[in-house]
Each structure stands twice: as structure tokens, then as C-alpha cells.
Amino acid sequence: MSKEYVFEAVKKVILEVLPHVEPEIITIDKQLKDVGANSIDRMEIVTMSMQALELKLSLMSFAGVSNIEGLVDVLEETLAKKEID
Amino acid sequence: MxxxxxxxxxxxxxxxxxxxxxxxxxxxxxxxxxxxxxxxxxxxxxxxxxxxxxxxxxxxxxxxxxxxxxxxxxxxxxxxxxxxxxxxxxxxxxxxxxxxxxxxxxxxxxxxxxxxxxxxxxxxxxxxxxxxxxxxxxxxxxxxxxxxxxxxxxxxxxxxxxxxxxxxxxxxxxxxxxxxxxxxxxxxxxxxxxxxxxxxxxxxxxxxxxxxxxxxxxxxxxxxxxxxxxxxxxxxxxxxxxxxxxxxxxxxxxxxxxxxxxxxxxxxxxxEIGGGIIVLDGNSSANPSKNGELKAMTGALLKARLSVTDIDYINTHGSSSPLGDKTEAAAILKLLGAHTPNVWLNATKGLTGHCLYSAGMVEAIATILQMKEGFLHPNKNLNEPIDKKLKFCGDKFVKYKVKAALSTSFGFGGINTCIVIKRGNF
Structure with a gap:
């Protein structure tokens, strides 16, 4: 699974949580709060992204994440490990 | 206060x-x-x-x-x-x-x-x-x-x-x-x-x-x-x-x-809302109490500084429950006494069903709309009333301008409530 694939999955979740957001403004370098997500929205985006990718991670795994790319990286790494197993 | x-x-x-x-x-x-x-x-x-x-x-x-x-x-x-x-x-x-x-x-x-x-x-x-x-x-x-x-x-x-x-x-x-x-x-x-x-x-x-x-x-x-x-x-x-x-x-x-x-x-x-009161029966069960309902209705009138003869309409709790309806009819008869023939009654739940938490609100709205527009809504399926003395609306709406109304709601756990709604001088 590529990083692009994970980003697309996360982007789809962001649009579901924030339906008023224009898809073009969601770029991987942005922070979730830059696209209008409040703290609950951000937690929901993380949970729903895990569900979309069928991953189960503790929320601590995302502690160092500062932008969308960080979130995508954690998800992608876990996904890659899962595929090797 | x-x-x-x-x-x-x-x-x-x-x-x-x-x-x-x-x-x-x-x-x-x-x-x-x-x-x-x-x-x-x-x-x-x-x-x-x-x-x-x-x-x-x-x-x-x-x-x-x-x-x-x-x-x-x-x-x-x-x-x-x-x-x-x-x-x-x-x-x-x-x-x-x-x-x-x-x-x-x-x-x-x-x-x-x-x-x-x-x-x-x-x-x-x-x-x-x-x-x-x-x-x-x-x-x-x-x-x-x-x-x-x-x-x-x-x-x-x-x-x-x-x-x-x-x-x-x-x-x-x-x-x-x-x-x-x-x-x-x-x-x-x-x-x-x-x-x-x-x-x-x-x-x-x-x-x-x-x-x-x-x-x-x-x-x-x-x-x-x-x-x-x-x-x-x-x-x-x-x-x-x-x-x-x-x-x-x-x-x-x-x-x-x-x-x-x-x-x-x-x-x-x-x-105008004249006020209302909540009275408990001290009862953890589901059964209603004629005395509790009567206390709620008389208490609401007192709160609104009205007497029974000022009332010309009651939006009943009327839930279609055999014991509930019977108890309420008895309480209303006791409240109204000789004034009974002058007071119209209907039950909004016959049309809306029992909306439980919002029922009292729905019925207050129904009361105010009827008051404003000069009508009383029909009583659905009321073919043989359990009491012949009470003045229930029939199966067609009645043209009538309500002046002052009671609206009652009773709940499990011995909770009796009644509010007074008046047309007011506005």
C-alpha cells in the first residue's frame, strides 16, 4: 500500500467529518486544524482512518504527529508491517 | 416567589x-x-x-x-x-x-x-x-x-x-x-x-x-x-x-x-402562560392517582390566580391507557363539578400518538394554536366515551375561542403536572 493510497483514505475521512471543506484545500503538508478540524474532529478523523484501513492502534501512537503527513506516515508504517506479517 | x-x-x-x-x-x-x-x-x-x-x-x-x-x-x-x-x-x-x-x-x-x-x-x-x-x-x-x-x-x-x-x-x-x-x-x-x-x-x-x-x-x-x-x-x-x-x-x-x-x-x-405546578404522589410505580392529578390541576389554577369557572378547555393527558383515562376523567369531574358542561376536552395524543418527553410541549403548542385560530381539534376514535358527563369534542373540529386552558401531563413515578395557558390581553 502506497503513501498516496493512505492519504486518499485519510482525505476521504476528513471530507466525511468536515463536509463543508473544499477537497482541494486538503494537502498532506497541512495540519488538521488548518482545514477546520476542532479537537473532537481530529480524534474522530484518526479513529475513522484506522477503521477505513482496518488498523487498530492506541491513540498514543499518534502522540508525535503534527500534520496530516505525520498521521499518514504512522498509518502507512503500521499497514506495511501488517502486510509483512 | x-x-x-x-x-x-x-x-x-x-x-x-x-x-x-x-x-x-x-x-x-x-x-x-x-x-x-x-x-x-x-x-x-x-x-x-x-x-x-x-x-x-x-x-x-x-x-x-x-x-x-x-x-x-x-x-x-x-x-x-x-x-x-x-x-x-x-x-x-x-x-x-x-x-x-x-x-x-x-x-x-x-x-x-x-x-x-x-x-x-x-x-x-x-x-x-x-x-x-x-x-x-x-x-x-x-x-x-x-x-x-x-x-x-x-x-x-x-x-x-x-x-x-x-x-x-x-x-x-x-x-x-x-x-x-x-x-x-x-x-x-x-x-x-x-x-x-x-x-x-x-x-x-x-x-x-x-x-x-x-x-x-x-x-x-x-x-x-x-x-x-x-x-x-x-x-x-x-x-x-x-x-x-x-x-x-x-x-x-x-x-x-x-x-x-x-x-x-x-x-x-x-x-400567556399563567404558570403550572409539579406534584408527586410518593409512588415509584406506574399507576396514576386521582388525588395527585387533582392537586396538580387545582395547584396550577392557584398559581395562575384563576378559579375553575375561568377555564373553558382542557387539553387532557388522555393517553388511551384504560386506568390512566379513567383516573383522569374522575379527577377532571371532581375538579370541574357543576362547571363540567362548560368545559371542552380533547386529547391531542389521538392524533400525534404519545410523544413521551415532548408530549406536554406538543400539547401546549396544540392548545395555543387552537386558541389563536379559534377551533378545537377532533377526538380520534372516541366512539363510546368512558364518561358521558364530560364534554369531549367529537369526530369533527369545533369552532370555539378558548379563553383559558389547562394542559395536563402525568408520568410514571407518581409525577403529576398541569399548566395554565391564557389567551391574554395582547
Missing amino acids: RTNNVVGVTGMGIVSAIGDSLASFSDSLKRGTSGIRHNESAARPKPSVNIVSAIRDFVFLEKLGKLKNIPEEKLTKAKRLGLRAPFVIQTSILSALQAWEQASLFDNPPLASRIALIIAGQNSTQNHQYGLISAFRENPEYLSPRYALEFLETNQVGVLSELFGIEGEGLVVGGASATGNVGLIKGHQLVESGMVDLCLVVGVVAELSPLDIQGFINIGAMGGKAYIDKATEACRPFDTNHEGFIYGQASAAIIIEATSSSSLRNVLPLA
């Missing part, structure tokens, strides 16, 4: 099985249109009685789009707060927006700190939770973080205070089937005492889960068993063949406001 504040109703809103605006709801009342039908529900297990006056074909954005005179900024906010919220929250947003608009509160509302918010509702997320249980059993990790906000009844307080910028007191009240009246009574107290200028009271939809419905069937309160193939005949308040309550859904909002506040916006109240 007794002050000289005159307390009016300046706005109302409703989303129900028989109308999603005051105009359509009033039209249904006049025609005697009932929302009670056999319900094709996807819920599992299927309840053994599936007759409901349900809010059908509900699409939040469509309903929001139909509202008139709502400022763009409020619509955007309502969409953001409501679009992904549970059904019960969405209906509260819609009825509250209608009431806010009717009271002309979008421009020049009172100070935010002088506005209170009361949510009349309890256990309103039962069906929402029931729907999440099977997925939760499989994958608890995927439970939405939003759930922690949403399962709390006070989520309604948060959402509606954010939507309308309310910064006074905000709380949730419950009183089983009397919840709506409890909300109106507490709202009236807040305004009459001068603690606030205005109180938005919202009666929430009872969205029962299959578990709750079966519970009401098993305790013997819910009717419909003998009417499985005749759903439209199942709800028959005060009729000899009544069998139990039929469940209904409605969200209802009422703005209670001091006339000293509404006059600043040149808004005339739709009616």
Missing part, C-alpha cells in the same frame, strides 16, 4: 408525524389527521407491537432548506452542528430555529446572559446507543470519540446554546411522560422570577429502542395488541375500547418570554 412579570409565549416550532411547521401541524389538527400507522422498521428484534406515529422520511438538510427567514450565518452553523448529529439533535435544531424565527430573535435578542435554555428530555439517545452496540462488541477501538459527547443528554444544551449564543442557565429536565410540562413549568419560573428575560424550552423526540418499546409492552402500558391490523384505530383516548398508549415522535420548541422583553422588539405574545 411571585412577581408582576407577565410571561408570554413568543415563538413555537414543531417537527412531528403530522406536520413539520406550525401551519402544517395546525392543519392536521383541524382535519383530525393522525400520524399513527403500522411501522415498517428495520430494527431487530422486531417489537411485538409496531404501531407508531413516527417522523417519517426525515432528511435533515431538506427540512432545514424548507425553513423560512433564517439568516445565512445561522443556517451554516445549523448545518455544521446538525449534519452528522443523531436524528434527535437534528429535530431539536429544526424546531428551535422555527421558534426563534417566530419570536423575531435573530435581530436584537436580549443579552446572551439573560437567555436560558431548558431541554425537556431524558434517555433520548437510547436508540442511537442500541444501534452502535453490535459494531462496538466487534471493534470497541472504532467507537467514535464523539460518542462521549453524544450520549450525554446535555449535548442538546451544548448544541443549541452554541447555535443561538445562549449564555444564561442551561439544563436538562425529566419527568417521564410529564417531561414537557416540567420543562415549561421550570422555564416559566425562571422568567417569572426575573432571573432571565427569556427561556428557550425544547422537548426532545423520544427515539425509543426496540428494548424500550418491549419494556413498555411488557409492563402493560403500550397498546396496539388488539389492533395489529387496524393501526389507525389503536389510539383511542377516553374510548371504552382503549387499550394503552401508542408511541409517537415529535420535537417541539417554545420560547417563554417576559412581555417586558418581547415588547422591546414589538413582538406580541401568542398566549
Whole structure:
């Protein structure tokens, strides 16, 4: 699974949580709060992204994440490990 | 505390099985249109009685789009707060927006700190939770973080205070089937005492889960068993063949406001709230009490400084429960005495079903619409009244201008309530 694939999955979740957001403004370098997500929205985006990718991670795994790319990286790494197993 | 504040109703809103605006709801009342039908529900297990006056074909954005005179900024906010919220929250947003608009509160509302918010509702997320249980059993990790906000009844307080910028007191009240009246009574107290200028009271939809419905069937309160193939005949308040309550859904909002506040916006109240009271029987069970009901009605009259002979209409609790109807009829006869032939009675639940938490609110709205428009709605399925002395409306609407009304609501746990609504001199 590529990083692009994970980003697309996360982007789809962001649009579901924030339906008023224009898809073009969601770029991987942005922070979730830059696209209008409040703290609950951000937690929901993380949970729903895990569900979309069928991953189960503790929320601590995302502690160092500062932008969308960080979130995508954690998800992608876990996904890659899962595929090797 | 007794002050000289005159307390009016300046706005109302409703989303129900028989109308999603005051105009359509009033039209249904006049025609005697009932929302009670056999319900094709996807819920599992299927309840053994599936007759409901349900809010059908509900699409939040469509309903929001139909509202008139709502400022763009409020619509955007309502969409953001409501679009992904549970059904019960969405209906509260819609009825509250209608009431806010009717009271002309979008421009020049009172100070935010002088506005209170009361949510009349309890256990309103039962069906929402029931729907999440099977997925939760499989994958608890995927439970939405939003759930922690949403399962709390006070989520309604948060959402509606954010939507309308309310910064006074905000709380949730419950009183089983009397919840709506409890909300109106507490709202009236807040305004009459001068603690606030205005109180938005919202009666929430009872969205029962299959578990709750079966519970009401098993305790013997819910009717419909003998009417499985005749759903439209199942709800028959005060009729000899009544069998139990039929469940209904409605969200209802009422703005209670001091006339000293509404006059600043040149808004005339739709009616006056004389006040009301809550009286307990000291009874943990489900059975009603004639004495408790009588105490609520006499107490409400006293609160409103009226005598029995000032009353010309009672919007009854009339739930179609054999013991409930019989007890209420006896209490009303005792209250009215020689005045009985002068007082019209009807039961709105015959058309709306029993909306449980919002029932008292729905019935207050029905009372005020009838008062304003000079009619009394028909009593559905009242073929053989259990009492011949009481003056029940028949199967056609009556042209009549109510001057002063009582509206009663009684709940499990010995909770008796009654409010007084007057046409007022506005």
C-alpha cells in the first residue's frame, strides 16, 4: 500500500467529518486544524482512518504527529508491517 | 416567589408525524389527521407491537432548506452542528430555529446572559446507543470519540446554546411522560422570577429502542395488541375500547418570554402562560392517582390566580391507557363539578400518538394554536366515551375561542403536572 493510497483514505475521512471543506484545500503538508478540524474532529478523523484501513492502534501512537503527513506516515508504517506479517 | 412579570409565549416550532411547521401541524389538527400507522422498521428484534406515529422520511438538510427567514450565518452553523448529529439533535435544531424565527430573535435578542435554555428530555439517545452496540462488541477501538459527547443528554444544551449564543442557565429536565410540562413549568419560573428575560424550552423526540418499546409492552402500558391490523384505530383516548398508549415522535420548541422583553422588539405574545405546578404522589410505580392529578390541576389554577369557572378547555393527558383515562376523567369531574358542561376536552395524543418527553410541549403548542385560530381539534376514535358527563369534542373540529386552558401531563413515578395557558390581553 502506497503513501498516496493512505492519504486518499485519510482525505476521504476528513471530507466525511468536515463536509463543508473544499477537497482541494486538503494537502498532506497541512495540519488538521488548518482545514477546520476542532479537537473532537481530529480524534474522530484518526479513529475513522484506522477503521477505513482496518488498523487498530492506541491513540498514543499518534502522540508525535503534527500534520496530516505525520498521521499518514504512522498509518502507512503500521499497514506495511501488517502486510509483512 | 411571585412577581408582576407577565410571561408570554413568543415563538413555537414543531417537527412531528403530522406536520413539520406550525401551519402544517395546525392543519392536521383541524382535519383530525393522525400520524399513527403500522411501522415498517428495520430494527431487530422486531417489537411485538409496531404501531407508531413516527417522523417519517426525515432528511435533515431538506427540512432545514424548507425553513423560512433564517439568516445565512445561522443556517451554516445549523448545518455544521446538525449534519452528522443523531436524528434527535437534528429535530431539536429544526424546531428551535422555527421558534426563534417566530419570536423575531435573530435581530436584537436580549443579552446572551439573560437567555436560558431548558431541554425537556431524558434517555433520548437510547436508540442511537442500541444501534452502535453490535459494531462496538466487534471493534470497541472504532467507537467514535464523539460518542462521549453524544450520549450525554446535555449535548442538546451544548448544541443549541452554541447555535443561538445562549449564555444564561442551561439544563436538562425529566419527568417521564410529564417531561414537557416540567420543562415549561421550570422555564416559566425562571422568567417569572426575573432571573432571565427569556427561556428557550425544547422537548426532545423520544427515539425509543426496540428494548424500550418491549419494556413498555411488557409492563402493560403500550397498546396496539388488539389492533395489529387496524393501526389507525389503536389510539383511542377516553374510548371504552382503549387499550394503552401508542408511541409517537415529535420535537417541539417554545420560547417563554417576559412581555417586558418581547415588547422591546414589538413582538406580541401568542398566549400567556399563567404558570403550572409539579406534584408527586410518593409512588415509584406506574399507576396514576386521582388525588395527585387533582392537586396538580387545582395547584396550577392557584398559581395562575384563576378559579375553575375561568377555564373553558382542557387539553387532557388522555393517553388511551384504560386506568390512566379513567383516573383522569374522575379527577377532571371532581375538579370541574357543576362547571363540567362548560368545559371542552380533547386529547391531542389521538392524533400525534404519545410523544413521551415532548408530549406536554406538543400539547401546549396544540392548545395555543387552537386558541389563536379559534377551533378545537377532533377526538380520534372516541366512539363510546368512558364518561358521558364530560364534554369531549367529537369526530369533527369545533369552532370555539378558548379563553383559558389547562394542559395536563402525568408520568410514571407518581409525577403529576398541569399548566395554565391564557389567551391574554395582547
